[in-house]
Amino acid sequence: MHPLLNIAVGAARSAGNLIMRHYDRVDELRVHTKQRNDFVTEVDRSAEARIIEHIHRANPNHAILGEETGASGDDEVVWIIDPLDGTTNFLHQFPQFAVSIGIQVRGKLEHGVVYNPYSQELYTASRGAGAALDGRRIRVSRANSLEGALIGTGFPFRDDQDVDGYIAMFSEIMRKTAGVRRAGAAALDLAFVAAGRLDGFWELGLKPWDMAAGIVLVREAGGMVGEMSGRGDPMNSGNIVVGNPKVYEALGGTIMRHLRTKKPS
Incomplete structure (x- = not known):
């Protein structure tokens, strides 16, 4: 596994652990409305902070583009972070939400991690090295048309x-x-x-x-x-x-x- 992808996996799992600690008490969370039908919670913000801390511990100069904190830093490596994709689902305990971390290097998307902390399924990919689910290689479907898709x-x-x-x-x-x-x-x-x-x-x-x-x-x-x-x-x-x-x-x-x-x- 590429070193940057390995860092992303660790960051995603750490954020996922934080998210799941709040899953059974979402009614206690402070919820703010960013715009109509678009919500943010203290869990989103805390998870993003944890991801950034994990990244900067290893690579303090890398740039960040986060959903909650915006853009910061100036480097050829940019970490593109959604700490809790599916916040509305999370607030309703509908188990379809994820941590998403993409890594862009010199303007090209190179690595990606999507982690569902509820199911603990981990999707990983690096450009030129394939994609995997929990370490097993994955491929798109073989459907030939929209019929039956x-x-x-x-x-x-x-x-x-x-x-x-x-x-x-x-x-x-x-x-x-x-x-x-x-x-x-x-x-x-x-x-x-x-x-x-x-x-x-x-x-x-x-x-x-x-x-x-x-x-x-x-x-x-x-x-x-x-x-x-x-x-x-x-x-x-x-x-x-x-x-x-x-x-x-x-x-x-x-x-x-x-x-x-x-x-x-």
Whole structure:
């Protein structure tokens, strides 16, 4: 295992232990609303602080991009951190949440860790070295088309998102596939695509910390990652589509038919 990935694994497990110590007493937590349907708790903040402490103990000069603390430092190595992806699920004791840590080196995503502290499943990947679940190699599914495929998604919840376009996408994809699942933690959805549990996934309006680790996982498991419009980088736009190569192509084509190309006057 690459030394940076090894540090990320230790940081994710440490944060996961902290998260689970609060799982059975979420009613005691202080919860703050960042925006409509977007919450943060003291657990999110404490978990991120623990991850950063773990990183800087080994690499004090590395830069950080965290969901709760923002950007800090100036280095060719940037740690992209979501300390608790799926906070709403956690607050409802719905066991679909994760610690997500991506590592970018000289502008390229190199390593990723997604850890579900409830199930203790650990997904890891390094560029050029493959992806693994609990140390066992994983690959994307072998689905040949949308027919019979199981697709993951995330619902848009901000006022500036193209809800009408999303509903049209959802309607067509639902009719073409075996089903669409919305579990509420994008990092785990991406990990599930890497492991072949989902055949594809799409979502609008994500942040870099939601995607960084999962992108590495999907690519290293043999999957495709792209921006919904077919141009640009999902890390910049927040609009992502992934899947095994055949599902990715079919899913992307379906989505593009319903993208809003310009804002209404």
